Amino acid sequence: MEGATTLSELLRFARGRLTVPYIDDPALEARMIVEHFSGISRADAISSPDRLIPAEALVAIDAALRRRLAHEPIHRIFGRREFYGLDLLLSPETLEPRPDTETLVEAMLPVISETVARKGECRILDLGTGTGAIALALLSKIEQAVATGVDISEGALETAALNAGRLGLGERFTPVRSDWFANIFEQYDAIVSNPPYIPATHIDSLQADVRDFDPRGALDGGEDGLDAYRLISEGAHRCLAAGGTIGVEIGYDQKDAVTGIFQRAGYRLINAARDLAGNDRVLMFQESRPEDA
Ligand SMILES: C[S@@+](CC[C@H](N)C(=O)[O-])C[C@H]1O[C@@H](n2cnc3c(N)ncnc32)[C@H](O)[C@@H]1O
Structure with missing residues (x-):
């Protein structure tokens, strides 16, 4: 990074280093890192492209570029990511929370509001909470x-609890270590989950920034991803x-399979939503009524 002393020089240098086939927008990422x-x-x-950059910032920027x-994703380098307007x-x-998952939040908000109006x-029970997103x-x-x-994952729960506290939500968020419902003994009005859903055999062919940096336990959905x-679906009735x-x-191609799994377990599909790219992304279920049989 020798000679990269002014902001504009540094930005040019960083953009040049990030101009590699697997980075879509080197200029944007260079700016974000700098x-x-x-x-x-x-x-x-x-307003001041000629300002000088302190030496310690140059060291940190060089380490981030490396x-x-x-292939480390930019938000992992920063150690934080925005999700639904929250700094996590x-x-x-x-897992690094993804914008697609905001589709689930949007779809569930009316259900939560309606429950509050009624009760x-x-x-809410969030299964596989990760950052708590x-x-x-x-x-x-x-x-x-x-x-x-x-x-x-104990480590994920620690981060979720930390996020809840930082956001002033700690009093309304309880982290629980559990293998799905194993340690859950109460009942919930809404159960939400973004579970691991990638077929195990596909994981090695994922892009390196996902495969090597998101925890495998957050991705691996077993042989068929389901x-x-x-x-x-089996455990939910009790809770x-x-x-x-x-x-x-759900994964973009899992709508029929996941709907079938829940229907066989005694639920009916009440709503489905697509993400911003138009892919099937969210399914919502309630217990089947006698007239559904
Ligand atoms: C795809 S990530 C979702 C994380 C977060 N909810 C989000 O949307 O960003 C799936 C999460 O499920 C957790 N998980 C995997 N297997 C689990 C199990 N058997 N019981 C509970 N959580 C599990 C993983 O540790 C991971 O945090």
């Missing part, structure tokens, strides 16, 4: 809701309150 580690805002960058060139900390044990509160997004929008975030849906709703994220 701004993040130099503390310079976008407005400062525009990590990015080793990441850790090696958490004065809404109890889904539960915390729902809690941030609906004050009368409380959530239990379940994960099998193991978690089978377990969740779903009367009239409650289950909302799950």
